[in-house]
Amino acid sequence: MTQFNPVDHPHRRYNPLTGQWILVSPHRAKRPWQGAQETPAKQVLPAHDPDCFLCAGNVRVTGDKNPDYTGTYVFTNDFAALMSDTPDAPESNDPLMRCQSRARYQPGDLLFTGSQ
Template sequence: MFPPHRTKRPWQGKVEELPQDNRPEYDPKCYLCPTNDRADGDVNPNYKESFAFKNDFSALLEDTSSATLNDNDLLVAKAERGICKVISFSPKHNLTLPELSIEEITKVVDLWQKEYNELSAIDWIKYIQIFENKGEIMGCSNPHPHGQIWAQSDLPVEIVKESNQQKKYYAIRKHSLLQSYLNLELQKGERIVYENKDFVVACSFLGGLAV
């Protein structure tokens, strides 16, 4: 549902300050810069490209017990095991991902692949998400260019819902939902931002209406 009058409301959204332009190339207080101390007592190597390590403040832990709770099928909970990693995209504190060279970005993608392959080889890992939180409002207060990886023992609820819906669509139409959606967007051409022979970038249907 998308109420059209919503675009007329006065709220203009939170405007986040851009990181200061005078960030130094190296910040001695940054836990992601090369050679600096980290919270768990480790010291970053003097890395020259992208660099991955286990998050010192991991939201998910490997040694969490496998406790479950089920009270009358109403109060249901299950402990979740996981591995959280941080990937510094560059040793330079004052850059962002799009400011890196193609060669440097390729190294970041290579590291994503390496980490994904290593984590997926662990038998209890069932789901891996590679992402970047950017800006303080997203809970990211360090301007050093970096992203995260969460690998965990169960599928997140939203992923289960999406998979079930895709399965349902396929059972009825004998076509993949995502392929059908891509074909429709390409045919309409209204929300395509960019396309090449390998990728298509499109605004979502509701996102398109909201703009």
């Protein structure tokens, strides 16, 4: 198994001021950004975008090819907040920097309906 790295793996960090644990998911910052702010174009857009990672028949950011779906299709979330294969974090006795890698689960699904 891979060695735990707090820059790459989801984990919980302890806040000694509040006594609470918070979730940190640094790997989500690596997902591609497609949310640029643009002025809407006054043109007819195609029904299929060849650069869309979720459109039917296109290649996903992971390299997998989407099926040629025509209705609602359920995708596995490529950038889920938690990962099922997170390695164990090393134990620390530091009262200010406490970290746990117990934040694991089976990644959920993302629902994309496309244009119909």
